Amino acid sequence: xxxxxxxxxxxxxxxxxxxxxxxxxxxxxxxxxxxxxxxxxxxxxxxxxxxxxxxxxxxxxxxxxxxxxxxxxxxxxxxxxxxxxxxxxxxxxxxxxxxxxxxxxxxxxxxxxxxxxxxxxxxxxxxxxxxxxxxxxxxx
Amino acid sequence: xxxxxxxxxxxxxxxxxxxxxxxxxxxxxxxxxxxxxxxxxxxxxxxxxxxxxxxxxxxxxxxxxxxxxxxxxxxxxxxxxxxxxxxxxxxxxxxxxxxxxxxxxxxxxxxxxxxxxxxxxxxxxxxxxxxxxxxxxxxxxxxxxxxxxxxxxxxxxxxxxxxxxxxxxxxxxxxxxxxxxxxxxxxxxxxxxxxxxxxxxxxxxxxxxxxxxxxxxxxxxxxxxxxxxxxxxxxxxxxxxxxxxxxxxxxxxxxxxxxxxxxxxxxxxxxxxxxxxxxxxxxxxxxxxxxxxxxxxxxxxxxxxxxxxxxxxxxxxxxxxxxxxxxxxxxxxxxxxxxxxxxxxxxxxxxxxxxxxxxxxxxxxxxxxxxxxxxxxxxxxxxxxxxxxxxxxxxxxxxxxxxxxxxxxxxxxx
Ligand SMILES: Cc1ncc(COP(=O)(O)O)c(C=O)c1O
Numbered sequence: 001x002x003x004x005x006x007x008x009x010x011x012x013x014x015x016x017x018x019x020x021x022x023x024x025x026x027x028x029x030x031x032x033x034x035x036x037x038x039x040x041x042x043x044x045x046x047x048x049x050x051x052x053x054x055x056x057x058x059x060x061x062x063x064x065x066x067x068x069x070x071x072x073x074x075x076x077x078x079x080x081x082x083x084x085x086x087x088x089x090x091x092x093x094x095x096x097x098x099x100x101x102x103x104x105x106x107x108x109x110x111x112x113x114x115x116x117x118x119x120x121x122x123x124x125x126x127x128x129x130x131x132x133x134x135x136x137x138x139x140x
Numbered sequence: 141x142x143x144x145x146x147x148x149x150x151x152x153x154x155x156x157x158x159x160x161x162x163x164x165x166x167x168x169x170x171x172x173x174x175x176x177x178x179x180x181x182x183x184x185x186x187x188x189x190x191x192x193x194x195x196x197x198x199x200x201x202x203x204x205x206x207x208x209x210x211x212x213x214x215x216x217x218x219x220x221x222x223x224x225x226x227x228x229x230x231x232x233x234x235x236x237x238x239x240x241x242x243x244x245x246x247x248x249x250x251x252x253x254x255x256x257x258x259x260x261x262x263x264x265x266x267x268x269x270x271x272x273x274x275x276x277x278x279x280x281x282x283x284x285x286x287x288x289x290x291x292x293x294x295x296x297x298x299x300x301x302x303x304x305x306x307x308x309x310x311x312x313x314x315x316x317x318x319x320x321x322x323x324x325x326x327x328x329x330x331x332x333x334x335x336x337x338x339x340x341x342x343x344x345x346x347x348x349x350x351x352x353x354x355x356x357x358x359x360x361x362x363x364x365x366x367x368x369x370x371x372x373x374x375x376x377x378x379x380x381x382x383x384x385x386x387x388x389x390x391x392x393x394x395x396x397x398x399x400x401x402x403x404x405x406x407x408x409x410x411x412x413x414x415x416x417x418x419x420x421x422x423x424x425x426x427x428x429x430x431x432x433x434x435x436x437x438x439x440x441x442x443x444x445x446x447x448x449x450x451x452x453x454x455x456x457x458x459x460x461x462x463x464x465x466x467x468x469x470x471x472x473x474x475x476x477x478x479x480x481x482x483x484x485x486x487x488x489x490x491x492x493x494x495x496x497x498x499x500x501x502x503x504x505x506x507x508x509x510x511x512x513x514x515x516x517x518x519x520x521x522x523x524x525x526x527x528x529x530x531x532x533x534x535x536x537x538x539x540x541x542x543x544x545x546x547x548x549x550x551x552x553x554x
Binding site for chain 1: 491493494497498501508509523548553
């Protein structure tokens with residue numbers, strides 16, 4: 001599936017909830033809870049993306065030309081959104097990741113979580129994902 | 141309803157709430173429950189009207205024109221200064237300096253008082269419960285000038301131990317700066333006693349009153365405070381303006397901090413003679429309508445009655461404390477005997493930010509995080525707290541809504 005297709009899949013999933021904030025957030029929380037925990041060895045300070053309030057850890061590695069992400073957060077809603085990002089971006093080539101627009105977050109009504117003032121580290125995480133992609137594309 | 145039972149203080153809440161247009165706002169389809177007053181308070185109609193009236197009718201610069209508008213607004217601005225003077229019971233209007241806010245007031249002292257009265261090797265005493273605004277100006281000053289910053293620890297309840305204060309006020313201490321009310325814990329520090337301890341050793345005291353002025357009567361002469369700061373925006377006035385009260389004897393001996401238009405008697409390239417207080421500390425065109433709006437806000441509070449406000453808020457706090465304490469796994473951070481209407485808490489196993497996000501979805505505005513008091517968070521070993529901070533326009537029903545919303549958030553998160 002392309003990045004765009006996964007985004008569409010998530011938009012479809014969330015469209016079931018309509019305006020029901022409770023169902024939407026319960027879904028996010030479920031994703032957060034089911035996200036495989038990042039291996040503690042990668043939960044180091046140099047992989048820590050510090051939001052002012054919640055912390056996000058990101059680990060990336062290149063396998064067969066595709067970049068694999070694993071991530072974690074100490075806040076469960078943040079972790080749910082992190083989970084969506086990983087689902088969309090992980091397993092694609094650095095070039096694809098750098099080009100991803102990630103408009104789905106806006107379309108599923110979670111844009112406020114990506115505001116730079118939100119202090120949850122998500123904006124920085126996306127930046128870091130793209131930076132990692134850039135770094136790997138330069139290396140290869 | 142249970143909430144009515146202990147509600148005995150006399151405030152006409154429905155009338156008061158009508159004065160705050162923003163309280164009618166809907167957030168996500170629900171009527172806003174605004175419990176972030178510690179960050180900033182809402183403004184009553186008279187304050188909003190005063191700002192509009194200023195631009196509709198009065199706008200002009202102060203202290204410089206001979207024309208009618210300028211004279212009128214100068215008089216209004218100076219009258220606002222007198223309103224603040226009376227509100228704090230300062231001895232003279234000249235002891236009231238308009239600043240940009242609490243932070244600006246503290247920076248003024250850290251940059252000016254220090255030049256005359258502090259030298260390398262001296263100490264400045266603060267406390268562990270200070271807002272960053274009452275830490276960083278001192279930390280930066282101390283680092284640059286070879287002065288030591290000494291910190292009074294807090295007790296687990298979130299109080300200061302007077303014995304600790306006494307022993308840390310030493311021969312080298314040149315200033316004791318502490319918060320009147322903690323923005324994170326709600327603790328009301330015994331300001332008068334603390335000042336007396338410092339004065340017994342001839343040490344002047346600066347009080348950060350940002351969180352006290354919205355909740356209680358403050359009398360700077362009774363306290364015998366040397367400096368007292370607060371922000372208009374936290375006490376129902378406009379943003380961008382605040383107050384530094386200082387005893388005249390200190391202000392007269394202090395050099396100007398920022399200089400420019402308005403601060404002088406005469407200027408030449410060889411020698412400039414600065415104006416008297418307060419003008420020597422008020423460089424440039426000030427926040428004129430802000431000062432006037434602040435006076436209207438203080439008048440508004442006084443019309444309700446500061447004692448009534450304090451009594452009502454104490455009942456609100458007691459009610460909220462009781463209801464929140466009944467929630468499983470909830471721990472209140474800050475359990476001092478004397479508290480203002482500020483409630484910080486954490487819930488076992490849940491991240492404060494998740495709780496805040498789910499409260500926000502239910503129309504309830506609280507603050508989460510470290511509240512600009514990171515050293516305190518370290519002390520309590522939490523990444524942050526959820527903080528509900530109340531004002532006199534908050535109701536018992538709003539406390540009920542907070543509690544219901546919390547139960548829902550907990551259920552969703554666990
Ligand atoms: C205790 C305390 N001191 C200082 C400040 C800083 O106030 P301002 O941002 O208005 O300068 C605050 C505001 O949060 C506060 O709560």
